[in-house]
Amino acid sequence: MERRVNRVARLAAGLLLFSFLFIFTACEDFSLVAIIRELKNPSVPQFTSTLGPPGATVRALVVSGTNIYAGCIGGGVYKSTNTGLTWSAVGAFLPHDVRALAADSTYLYAGTGDGISSPYDGAYRIRLSGGSWESFGLTDSVWALLVSGGYVYAGIDGTVMRIPTGGGSWTDTDSGAAMGTGRVYCLIEGPLGDPWAGSGDGAFRYQGGVWTEMGAANRAISMVYDGSNIFITSNDTGVQYWTGSAWANYGTGLTSTRNPSVSATGGYVYMGNNGGGLFRCNGVGNAWSQFGSASDEIAPADVFALAVVGTTMLAGTGVGPGLYTHSTSFATGAWARSGSGIYSSTAYDLITDGTNLFAGTDRGVFARPLSGGFWSDFGTSAPADTVYDLEIEGAYLYAGGSSLVNRVSLSGGSWSAFGTALPEQAHALHSDGTYLYAGTWTGDVFRVLLTGGAWNPWGPVAESGNGANQFFEADATLFKASNQGVKYKALAGASWSLLDTATNGFYSFASDGTYLYAGTYASGVKRILLAGGSDWEDFGSGLPAFSIWALQIVGDELVAGVEATGVYSMPLSGGFWQPFGTGLFAGSTIGAFLLNGQTLYIGTGEFAQGGSGVWQANVGTP
Secondary structure (H helix, E strand, O other): OOOOOOHHHHHHHHHHHHHHHHHHOOOOOOOHHHHHHHHHOOOOOEOEEOOOOOEOOEEEEEEEOOEEEEEEOOOOEEEEOOOOOEOEEOOOOOOOOEEEEEEOOOEEEEEEOOOOOHHHOEEEEEEOOOOOOEEOOOOOOOOEEEEEOOEEEEEEEOEEEEEEOOOOOOEEOOOOOOOOOOEEEEEEEOOOOOEEEEEOOEEEEEEOOEEEEOOOOOOOOEEEEOOOOEEEEEOOOEEEEEOOOOEEEOOEOOOOOOOOEEEEEOOEEEEEEOOOEEEEEOOOOOEOEEOOOOOOOOOOOOEEEEEEEOOEEEEEEOOOOOEEEEEOOOOOOOOEEOOEOOEOOOEEEEEEOOOEEEEEEOOEEEEEEOOOOOOEEOOEOOOOOOEEEEEEEOOEEEEEEOOEEEEEEOOOOEOEEOOEOOOOOEEEEEEOOOEEEEEEOOOOEEEEEOOOOEOEEOOOOOOOOOOOOEEEEEOOEEEEEEOOEEEEEEOOOOOOEEOOOOOOOEEEEEEOOOEEEEEEOOOOEEEEEOOOOOOOEEOOEOOOOOOEEEEEEEOOEEEEEEOOOEEEEEEOOOOEOEEOOEOOOOOOOEEEEEEEOOEEEEEEOEOOEOOOOEEEEEOOOO
């Protein structure tokens, strides 16, 4: 992007370029393109957070004194000093799925991982007094943490590792493989101060340097010691307690026990049921009863973690703000939303009507004035589900996602379902002024008149499993990025066709009017002439080999959002991709771009992962 410079600055830039060329001509790795770009663009875009949209998937909770810490999927650890009323980030954003938390008098420890990719895995720590996160070793996904007896214990797949709290080396505590090969889901300190572990192969106690299986327990998902009894939960048997020689059922009447979490306080045992709300029970022969109102938005939610401070219980979930609170003094009454100050949401799409910035997220649609301010839910009666794509046509905002397609007036009001008979969730939307098109998760495309009516299949060939990731329209032709190439169809045509020979997974589009650029799955960016007469060609070199979820033209550059590695750009004239801007968290995945005037907005996160909300940067004159 060109910047105005005076004659003296141009002369200085020319002399500097000549010096660089003289010094580095023989250097094999020297990037002339990078230097030229830096001379043309002396100011680097600085990304800053818009502090939203709010929300997170909270997988881990731990209490240290009167402080509560929450760890989120997609990254971020947050602290509350007022029993969950407000939250603030702990250190710089930790850009990994946080699965476990533990604390001692000096450090807060975080176990991270997604069970798939080692770059996201391991243990981290930060001083409770402040500072920065530092790696604490391990290259495995860490599912559970415990501080006990001067050691930090980490539950990974197949074993428990430990390291002195003062540092050193991690060692395997189960070299004899007594625990089997199951994933270690939870760790607690038992009645004698000895570690207990729950895994895919049962419950175990660590004593005398050896793990011993405790009874014939089924898979132990979560575990708690209330000072008198040890309770475990599993998918198979609900809640059980240790009698001293065997596990016995606790309470009666549970109808669902899918991946439960457990806590105990005040004589009650509490169980958070993924997809089934929260329940509590206060005796072996007593019935489990619902804790809170059956009409709460938390009632059908996945509950991943529970923690208690005084008489306040906190539940970490995958809905709404991610955190809810309830007094343990009352069995009934509504759960209250918590999580103010937590911004680990995923923004799948961004759009503007010239007044507001709208974000489609994993928790619905949020809006923020372009002039700045706070994010808020947009519209009423909106399904609090994932929204993958947004479209504006006329006076309406359309949202496509797991609740099919809904719309609301741009002036606000109530959301309502749009169209009938759409068979599955909408993954991509497009309007041509007459019809609204919806691309589904399986790849089929449907359309409906903007005046309403029934959704009808558009194109006779079903493309099950093919995906409809994004649409682009040019010359009365609709292009679809799919998992098996780019398909195109004339708006008045009869069938879809493959655009030349490339069958890579295609995720994103951008165009300068001459070329159609497409972001792929681990194969960089490709381009093709819109006028035809050519095949797809690789565009530039140097991009990390990850999925490219978003593309945007900014001035004379193409900007790419790359999975787990941030933002890159390259001149439209070609060359090498270079990192674009500063300020983003390391490892950010970019899911969406929106250029509005001189401001570039980016939505972070990806499918099934959390993010860090929406960010913005001034990129100069468009």
